[in-house]
Amino acid sequence: MLSQFSYSDQLTFFQKIRSFDYLLLSCILLIGIISSFAMYSTDGGELLYHSKSHILRFIIFFLMMIFLSFLNIKFWHSIGYTFYIIILGLLLLASIYGVTASGSQRWISLYFINIQPSELMKIAIIICLAKYYHRSQINNINNLMDLLIPITILILPILLVISQPDLGTSILIALTGFVVLWLAGINIKYFIYSSLILVISLPFVISFLKPYQKLRILTFFDPDKDPLGAGYQIIQSKIAVGSGGLYGKGFLKGTQSYLEFLPEKHTDFIFTLYSEEYGFLGSIFLLLIYAIIIFRILRIGMISRSFFAKIFCFSFASAIFIYISVNMSMVLGLVPIVGSPLPIMSYGGSSMLATMIGFSVVMSCKLYNKQLIS
Amino acid sequence: MFSSNDSGIKKLNTINRRMFIISAAKVTVFTGIVARLFSLQINENKKYLTLSDKNRLREWRLAPVRGEFFDYFDNIVAGNLKVYQLHVVPEQVENFKNLMTRLKNILNITDKEFSRIIKKKNNQRNWETLIVSENLSWDQFSKVNHYLHELVGAKPVLSVVRSYPYKDNYAHILGYVSQASESDLLNSEIIKKNYVPGLRVGKNGLEKKYENLLLGTNGVQRYEVNASGKRIKQLDYIEGAKGQNIKLTIDTEIQKLCNQLMTGKSGSISVMDIYNGDIVAMHSSPSFDPNLFLYGISHEKWKSIRNNPLKPLLNKTISGLYSPGSTIKPIVALSALENDIITPNFKVRCTGKMEMYGQTYHCWKEKGHGVLNLKGAIKRSCDIYFYEVARKLGVDRLSITALKFGLGTKVLKKTYRDEKKGLIPNTKWKRNTLGEGWVLGETLITGIGQGYIQTTPLQLCLMTAQLANGGYKIYPKIIVNENDESIESIKSIIVKNFKNHKESKNNLSGSSDNLLWFSNPKKHEPLYKNSENVKFVLNAMFASTNEVGGTSFRSRIDNSKYQFAGKTGTAQVKRITKKQRELDYRTDQIPYEDRDHALYIAFGPYKNPRYAVSIIVEHGGSGSATAAPMANKLFKLIIDRHELREKIRKKSLIST
Structure with a gap:
């Protein structure tokens, strides 16, 4: 042990404010603004329900994120397991008392707001596993017994989310979990084995899938087979993006979305609308901002001294990357359609809340980067 | 814990290394997404833009x-x-x-x-x-x-x-329109191109023939x-x-009169300008109301029209085939004169019947006409005389003249799909189609327009017109065209043709300095060898109508303004047995479908002919009793309307 001297305790409030990662903050703000314009466009150029509540949420959650950033990183470390267990409890609650919408029971009604615990689990699983591997010894990490606990931590929420059913979110949780395991140093052979097992068991898994999920996978391979049915979303999304061209059709001029050819345009397909209106250049710009966000998070992870902070930052950056790439690949017709929102851009309170919590943990890592956690 | 601890450093190294591996993967995936965006938005932009427009525009x-x-x-x-x-x-x-x-x-x-x-x-x-x-x-x-x-x-x-x-006045000329059917769409590109549900297209007649002109284009x-x-x-x-x-060249008033005259009768009336070939009227009876077809005709109505024994759907003027009967006699006479078989003074004694190779041939007049020359024979329509002329002439020479004057060919060419050619028989035709040799008896009955010979009413009208204009070819038409030749220029061509014909006959090496004639050497060509022969036949037709004893004398108009000349015809539809001949039934005693067809061809006014008429009343009895009186009424109206028609014609001459 080096010493009990804690550097961060010496930072005054103003120093803390000064050591915020302002590039990261402004990128988040920029995406918030872009998403507000996109949402305004989905409402057909009027400030209606979706745009209003999206902007309101963004403002509230952004302020909350800044406020939470002042919490010591130790706090996040200390609540790691509790946070996970609470969200797991909420997931359980959702599958028993949850509100059903579009064939899936994912929401818990809290009078003023509907919460989607599976979205919060995306962040809880990272904090929880990061805490677990913060203490682990690199030499015992590949012991089967030591693997059992993190795998259980990972499997439980996945099973609960799959049963909702919500394939998209469970895949995202699983991928995030695997990233943490990977970063922690789990032997590469386990990943190879488990992917082999996945491939072999795929036919069985598919036989357990709901018919609409099977259809989605089939449709992905041949969207033109049923252009008005399951392939409709992919085809219309590709048309929207493709017709955007280099410069896009212009703000509020995305005919595909304006004329309601786009499905779920304010949630999963928000990027389609954005890409149709702002074209290739706009899309590249958005992607660039996301890349900067990821880069800044990685950088914060690198300057952090605790394993918890490092593992969290690296994992969270990868999680953001996974959300973005799955969502974009999906709307561009590169992977089958599974429900997965685009961070901050997509409409949805729980998703934004989870992302903002993640950012506040990252920011806390930045403010307390010299903080050691025993 | 962040100490010189080996395990801690190893852990740190592992985390960092693996972070970099993941970062590399991230770069790859983002590159992939950018590539995909590029391919969709830049490479395939046009394709998706089209698809998007297809989506949004209808x-x-x-x-x-x-x-x-x-x-x-x-x-x-x-x-x-x-x-x-x-x-x-x-x-x-x-x-x-x-x-x-x-x-x-x-x-x-x-x-x-x-x-x-x-x-x-x-x-x-x-x-x-x-x-x-x-x-x-x-x-x-x-x-x-x-x-x-x-x-x-x-x-x-x-x-x-x-x-x-x-309504029914124009049913056969125009045809009708009705909802476009599958086959209409298949057969016509232009209909397919302009199709909308409920589109009506021509099914018949001119409506069908000029579909492409008439249709127009979609808004x-x-x-x-x-x-x-x-x-x-x-x-x-x-x-x-x-x-x-x-x-159209049609005069509705005359067309309406034709319809009126034919009320309750089956047959056809046609009226033609003898110079420019304008069909002034062309009516086939009975007719039907084409408005019935607009919204889809009811089954009962359709059945009643289709099953009507008088065949309203048939355009008899161009598709009805009839033996011309005695209306062929002017052509037989002309042919014989042209071929120098007889002279107008050639005389035959008619006793009512004649024998040939054991067959008896009867004249329509049982008691016989006595001794007749050619003019008398045409005037009184003596069958025995024409048997004799036909015998001398032979069917082959007759058929040449008949073809020349417009029988046996389609009058309006391709205007109507259902126009029939008719048949002008000759020995070669019989050998080729029936495989039998021509029999003399057949020549005899061809000479009075019976037997194999079949003509349409419009052909008879054209024949009459081409006789009436002095024997010059004309080109019948039913549609007014801006480039149509004016009557004046047609008449001048005819005059020049007449002169040239005469000169070339008198002086075989004689040349003409007439440029117009050279530029249109075939136009309105003379159909005769000697114009005097045509004049003679026209004179005989005048006698047939306007001299006592003529077959249509009772239908004549004495006023020279309206005076017309014509030839009656009565075509047998069934061979008359000996017994029937003896019984000599009146027309109304014979069953309808066995009654003779009544025919009449005429032209007028006689002094300065302008219009030709042909009338056929199916099973109407004799031409002189049924058909000729119609010509009387017709010519009154035709001549009365002539001034008006000329006014319109001259106005259009000035305007074009």
Whole structure:
């Protein structure tokens, strides 16, 4: 042990404010603004329900994120397991008392707001596993017994989310979990084995899938087979993006979305609308901002001294990357359609809340980067 | 814990290393996404832009406005009537079933009609206009407007449909239009191109022949629509071009008189200008009302028309084949004169019958005509005389003259698909088609227009016209064309042709400095060898009508303004047995289908001929009793209308 001297305790409030990662903050703000314009466009150029509540949420959650950033990183470390267990409890609650919408029971009604615990689990699983591997010894990490606990931590929420059913979110949780395991140093052979097992068991898994999920996978391979049915979303999304061209059709001029050819345009397909209106250049710009966000998070992870902070930052950056790439690949017709929102851009309170919590943990890592956690 | 601890450093290294591996993967995936964006938005932009427009734009094609038909006096004979229709676009209706039941009650639609509409709806796309009613009565229209607020999706629309104001008068000339069928679409590119549901196209007659001119082009309304097909806004409206109007050579008043004269009878009347070939009237009886076909004719009506024994659907003027009977005699006489077989002084004694190779040939006049020369034989239509002439002439020489004067070929060429050629027999024809040699007896009966010979009424009219104009070829037509030759120039060509013909006969090496004649050497060519022969025949026809003893003497008009000349004909449809000949029934005692056809050909006014007429009354009895009196009434009107017609003609000469 080096010493009990804690550097961060010496930072005054103003120093803390000064050591915020302002590039990261402004990128988040920029995406918030872009998403507000996109949402305004989905409402057909009027400030209606979706745009209003999206902007309101963004403002509230952004302020909350800044406020939470002042919490010591130790706090996040200390609540790691509790946070996970609470969200797991909420997931359980959702599958028993949850509100059903579009064939899936994912929401818990809290009078003023509907919460989607599976979205919060995306962040809880990272904090929880990061805490677990913060203490682990690199030499015992590949012991089967030591693997059992993190795998259980990972499997439980996945099973609960799959049963909702919500394939998209469970895949995202699983991928995030695997990233943490990977970063922690789990032997590469386990990943190879488990992917082999996945491939072999795929036919069985598919036989357990709901018919609409099977259809989605089939449709992905041949969207033109049923252009008005399951392939409709992919085809219309590709048309929207493709017709955007280099410069896009212009703000509020995305005919595909304006004329309601786009499905779920304010949630999963928000990027389609954005890409149709702002074209290739706009899309590249958005992607660039996301890349900067990821880069800044990685950088914060690198300057952090605790394993918890490092593992969290690296994992969270990868999680953001996974959300973005799955969502974009999906709307561009590169992977089958599974429900997965685009961070901050997509409409949805729980998703934004989870992302903002993640950012506040990252920011806390930045403010307390010299903080050691025993 | 962050110490010199080995395990800690190892852990740190592992985490960092693996972070970099993941970062590399991230770069790869992002590159992939950028590449995909590039391929969709840059490479395939055009394709997706088209698809997006296809999504968002929808065109509604409007029915083209059909060109109209006018008669010679610019009266509309096939026009476009403004009607109120009720349109429904099914996809814009929330509850189609409710709306239709509501409409059914308001419009009093019968169950049968209702199920027809539902069937029609099921056969078309959801965004295509469904025409619930083609022709709303004023009562229905105001009722629909009254309830319109309850009938969301129903649209009363002002539209145009074909109408034939003269009903049955023009049925055969114009034909009719009706809903385009599958085969119409398959056979015509232009119909396919301009098709909209409910489009009516010509099924028959001139309506069919000039479909491409008449049809016009679609108007287009382009709308932006949303995903559920709702029209968001109209982007474009392109007015279609109306089809071309067509002007006929027909005079409706004369056409109407023809129809009147033939009331209750089966047959045909045609009237032709003997110089420019204008068909002034052309009526086939009985006729039908083409308006019946507009909205789909009812089964009962269709059956009654189709099963009518008098065959209203047949255009007898061009498709009816008849033995010309005695109306062929002027041609037989001309042919014999031209071939120098006989002279006008050639005499035959008619005793009512003659024997040849054991066969008895009868004259229509049982007691016989006594001794006759050629003029007398034409005037009294003596059969025995013409048996003799035909015997001397032979069928081959006769057929050449008959063909020359317009028998045995289609008069209007390709104008009507159903025009028949008829048949002018000769020995070669019989050998080739029947495989038998020609028999002399057949020549004899051909000489009085019986036997194999078959002609259409319009051919007889053309033959008469080409005799009446002095024996010059004319080109019959039913449509007025800007480039038509004027009567004046036709007459001058004829005069020059006459001179040239005479010169070339007198002086074989004689040349002509007439440029016009050289430029149109074939135009209005003389059909005779000696114009005197034609003059003689016309004179004999005059006698037949205007001299005592002539077969149509009773139908004559003495006023020289209206005076016409003609030749009667009575065509047997059945061989008369010896017994029947002895019984000598009156026409009304013979069963209808065994009665003779009554024919009459004529031209007038005699002093300065201008019009030719042919009349055929099927099973009408004798030509002189049934057909010739019609010519009397006809010529009065034709001559009275002549001034007016000339006025129109001269006006158009100035304007063009």
